[in-house]
Ligand SMILES: NC(=[NH2+])NCCC[C@H](N)C(=O)O
Ligand SMILES: O=C(O)CCC(=O)C(=O)O
């Protein structure tokens with residue numbers, strides 16, 4: 001092992017320098033995942049998978065034991081720290097069809113549905129999939145692809161602009177514990193940025209200050225009423241309107257929050273520099289914010305997702321983003337499917353709406 005750059009961890013999770021840890025499924029495991037997904041699809045072909053989440057959580061117990069073992073350890077122990085890629089899942093990009101180009105597109109077809117079921121099955125082994133009422137009408141599974149006109153934004157649909165690293169929905173008290181990105185296609189090998197927030201190079205003083213309620217994270221553009229009205233539209237239901245009012249309140253009267261919390265030796269992190277106030281009227285906090293951003297910058301890795309790769313990111317122990325690229329808008333662009341997963345569905349009880357009952361207001 002000392003002669004090899006790649007080392008094998010428990011259960012065959014592979015670590016190569018500069019890459020995220022990876023678990024490559026065997027051909028037999030891949031077929032087994034395909035069989036469980038197809039059985040789930042066949043049970044009620046006319047009911048969308050997002051309306052059958054409890055059943056999918058049961059069927060997830062039939063996934064290969066090595067996969068369940070790695071996911072259970074990741075959930076309970078937090079290792080491998082920050083995230084891992086499950087490689088070799090059954091996704092056929094030809095059968096999935098062209099990458100959408102319209103932000104409001106809801107891709108259809110058996111292959112796209114199968115990718116959705118694979119995401120939801122594997123996600124169910126970590127926690128419970130959920131969404132936000134203030135993102136794309138509360139859709140449970142989101143699609144990440146470049147959209148004309150969004151090139152220079154800080155949206156997942158940007159391209160020529162670097163998507164700065166962040167914790168997903170960092171401003172929100174119900175932000176995900178994990179996010180899952182399943183790659184349909186990525187022909188140009190555009191990297192996802194990834195940094196586990198562990199052993200950051202910081203002074204003891206900075207570290208202590210990061211645990212104090214001295215920072216401000218504002219809602220990102222994807223949650224605003226203005227952006228949603230201009231793209232997917234907003235559900236007429238009052239509770240959706242109230243959700244946007246809450247977002248507006250978070251933008252106008254943000255609370256001061258800590259960046260680190262939990263165990264000082266393996267802390268939870270809450271960062272989204274593109275949407276954080278730099279002018280805090282608190283010079284020590286401003287300096288510490290700059291220091292932690294620098295420290296994360298130094299840990300960034302480029303993780304290239306290929307067809308059938310599922311990137312599971314611990315959204316409280318790692319940040320992610322995306323390198324810039326040039327979109328083609330010809331159906332061959334990069335395409336990921338994404339879900340949010342919570343460890344504690346109960347914390348949003350009474351605050352969820354939508355078809356799946358999982359859109360947090
Ligand atoms: N720095 C950020 N938080 N940018 C927004 C991230 C992408 C956003 N969640 C979207 O769906 O488009
Ligand atoms: O495109 C990627 O690799 C990451 C996209 C992202 O950050 C997001 O959709 O939230």
Ligand SMILES: [Fe+2]
Pocket residue numbers: 156166167168320321
């Ligand atoms: Fe993101």
